[in-house]
Amino acid sequence: MSFLRASARAAAPLRQAAARNTTQIPRAQFRASFRKFSTEVPKPKSNTVLYAGIAVVAAGGAYYIFSDAGKEAGTVVKSGVQAAKAKSGFVPSKEDYIKVYNRIAEIIDDAGDYDDGSYGPVILRLAWHASGTYDKDTKTGGSNYATMRFEPESLQGANAGLNVARTLMEKVKQEFPWISYGDLWTLAGVAAIQEMAGPKIPWRPGRVDGFAADATPDGRLPDATQGADHLRNIFYRMGFNDQEIVALSGAHALGRCHRDRSGFEGPWTFSPTTVTNDFFQLLFNEKWVWKKWSGPKQLEDKKTKSLMMLPTDYVLVQDKSFKKYAKAYADDQDLWFKDFSNAVATLFELGVPTQQFVASEPWVLPTVEEQQAEKK
The missing domain is CATH 1.10.520.10 (Peroxidase; domain 1)
Known part of the structure; x- marks a missing residue:
């Protein structure tokens, strides 16, 4: 396990504690303390790239x-x-x-x-x-x-x-x-x-x-406004089971919702650019209440009101079958990493005939950090 990866995971409890403090760290400063930033590049100027029909x-x-x-x-x-x-x-x-x-x-x-x-x-x-x-x-x-x-x-x-x-x-x-x-x-x-x-x-x-x-x-x-039955209908259609549904849902540790896209607003965790099991820990450790606003139904954490959960997220602690897996992942990040890796690898191969793959077994590619360490 690399130093960077280990440091990011070990910092998870500190991130949550710092974010709950009544004296909030400014958002930009908080983000900078948990990831490195590169020189800003120009934003894409268009949504499409046109090719000649030749x-x-x-x-x-x-x-x-x-x-x-x-x-x-x-x-x-x-x-x-x-x-x-x-x-x-x-x-x-x-x-x-x-x-x-x-x-x-x-x-x-x-x-x-x-x-x-x-x-x-x-x-x-x-x-x-x-x-x-x-x-x-x-x-x-x-x-x-x-x-x-x-x-x-x-x-x-x-x-x-x-x-x-x-x-x-x-x-x-x-x-x-x-x-x-x-x-x-x-x-x-x-x-x-x-x-x-x-x-x-x-x-x-x-x-x-x-x-x-x-x-x-x-x-x-998935339609984020729906419940457990909807999640099962969507994921069972792909061939996944309850355990894999919950494992894949943990990807909501990353990123945020945008009101001008989905209608929802906000991040799920305090470290939305680092893969951790914070999503599951926060589901169980925080008090979640329905957000009072003009947008679609979503939950917010009662303490800081800075985090959000979707209705499809909250069913993971309401549905008996989903809950046991969510609790296991909240308690054991390594277990979630293992199950998440397996589920994502399966997801990314859906719909691809086996005979099309150029390798009989999937590759495990090195990170940039690992490649750099190998050269030293």
Whole structure:
């Protein structure tokens, strides 16, 4: 376990205690004390990156570069550059994917004043929403086709705000045009978790880019206003069980809600850019009350009124089956890390035929910190 990772986890009780103090530490100062900030970079100027609809004849077929503005200019399994690479015999190695991982890690930390100083949470949300549309009965959805590139999926309410992450990933795609969007987005999710002091997430490439027609209907992602039955309907459809539902919910340790996106407002924890089991600890250790405001129903912690929980979060301590797993994760972060890692690895492979993967077993990629230590 690296020093940085161990320090971040050990600091969790101190973060909670400091945040509860009646003399509140200024928000910017508090954030700075728990993570490093990089030089601010210019914010993305648009929500989409347009590509010319040009065809490249290669590998025995026509391949098209498409538009991410929602108007499909004609896309097939690979872009023109991917096809040309394939024809020339280029086969990306594990080291090539590590280079992509490292570029994503740079972007995660180059967030300036965006949210809490990190793009990690919104990038992870992109990977999760791109994967969480899977239906085990119809074998549709999942991360394989990266259909959030197109309308109407990109405009669905559950995906509000993810244009930020998609635009960031376009920068990486420009530098590494051979990688599919499905591989890029899920690898970005892996990088986000690992670079925010989370557990290692086994991952392997093999996803392909699909058509707008492959997009799934709205309503396959969780509705935060609902209860336990809704959560089960959504996650059982993907093939998950109660334990995995709770484990995946722990990702709410990261990031915050935005009123101009989901309607909800605020962070779940006092350290929204570090992966810890704080989400579960706070569910049990804080007194939660319904927030009195004009927005949708959400809870706030009674002491500081600075944290929030969604109705779908609170059912984890109300439902008997969910509660036993949530309590176990609140008491044992290592247990949650193990179960979370397994569940996320499964999530990111939903909808991808086994024969498409280029490796028989997933890879465990090193963090940037581990790579630097290896060079010393």
